[in-house]
Amino acid sequence: MAEEEEESELSDKQKVEIAKWFLLNSPPGEIQYVAKDVKLILNDDGLFNEAASEAFPLYNKSHFIVLPMSDRSGDVLVTSFGELEDNAYLDPRTAQVAIVDHVKQVCTGVRPAQDEELATAYIEEFRFSLDAEILKYVEDVYPKGVCSVYCVNGKDTEGPGSDFELAVVISAARHSPQNFCNGSWCSVWNIVFKDEQQTVEVKGKLQVAAHYFEEGNVQLDAKHECKDATLFQAPEDCALALSSIIRHHETEYLGSLEASYLNLPDSTFKDLRRKLPVTRTLFPWHNTLQFSLTRDISKELGIGK
């Protein structure tokens, strides 16, 4: 006899975890839609708000979302590199701090950054030059890209003699829900300036995602990591060399994405399903008349039985 499934009631904690999971796995630009559906299913605003308050900040930071600053002075990137407190994010370029409402995904206020939140003049020279070059690059190459350069280590370094680390974040998103298509490109470049060796080590992490869902659900998830290095020079020279490195690797990566797509129809896909059998004709179903059908087909296809 059919066993009845036990109606085990989920604990509140379990429900919150499930809600969080759905929110965190939303495709780019879709978390608000997912939130609406999850809220309806959960049917408990208190639990939903708990899940949202935990999931949204994580989602926003891992997707490097871009928010217009409330005073219209520009955009701020929400990243863990620029996080000062739970909802305060530094924009080094304008030396401002944006207060952010994660769940509503808006910037609710802006204030000037305090001295201790900013890097020293020595570091700032490097950060500023690099930022200028990256800005040029991003404007050139990404129609809707936003970038920022943060000092993630050693921001209080007064002068030569110590290592420090900068992080370049580039975030481009395209949301077209009316066309059932959304996508995002995020790159993070960690740049370590090694004083003793007088070298600069570069590590890049690129991530591209796309979602097309008109009468279906198809998603691209692509990631790549790369490394490079250059000499420790004056700030402007470093900036030029670094932006050149970043441009090179990102362009190369775009090329390899294209190549992956080009290989799809004939090579990659074939490992799943061929377009046609080896015979290059459609399957001979018409031979399936009686019991001997199997034997006929095997003969026709030359398969030994």
Added chain:
Amino acid sequence: MEAAMGLMRRIPPKHTETALSALLSLMPNHSSDLLSQVDQPLQVLCDVDCGKEFILCEYNRDADSYRSPWSNKYHPPLEDGSVPSSKMRKLESEANEIFAIYRDQYYEGGSSSVYMWEDENEGFVACFLIKKDGSKTGQGRRGYLEEGAWDAIHVIEVGPEEEENTSYRLTSTVMLTLTTNNEASGTFSLSGSIRRQMNMKLSFADGHLCNMGRMIEEMEGKLRNSLDQVYFGKTREMVCTLRPPSEVAQMRMPES
């Protein structure tokens, strides 16, 4: 339920199983709706009597046991498990044999199963299933794929045999994942699921199997092309929109 289906359209296809079990636990009253409307990757069992794999689905399940289309027996064994009539069983057996050859021609491996049963309208329903693991550790002949899965579910409702033509209504779902991974280009993963329908009125002259087989073959071809060109194509378009390939590579050379 609408909200649940909305979520299933957004969650990455590779997480379908997790998402479905999450929904089932959040909405236990809707479990039968969810199970019938949400497609999930297919599971297989081995028929110990003949050493062949068979695919599990709602159509060959009775209680917690599943009927093998090869031996017509339930695994684990079930007393009085429902089986098709002997006429149906004959057609079902033939279908399994032929479909296995079809599957081998197109998929170069994988597993397939066909289940049939009579419905109340003097017609019958047939379910054709295919599961292929195309990863290089699975049955991917060329070793391109780190991860590769194709699951196809074709359900055909066959109308009663009328004067000239019989009606066939096919609903097909394909779920697939493909992931390549190499040093130069990192991880590249495409996954998706689409569902389509096709209705046809065909003469019985060629027989049911021939009619159904042709419909499925046509549908699979269409779905493969659609996935490849339209669906994956759209994601490719999105990538090029985010970062258009530059016509002229303008590299600023650092002053040395």
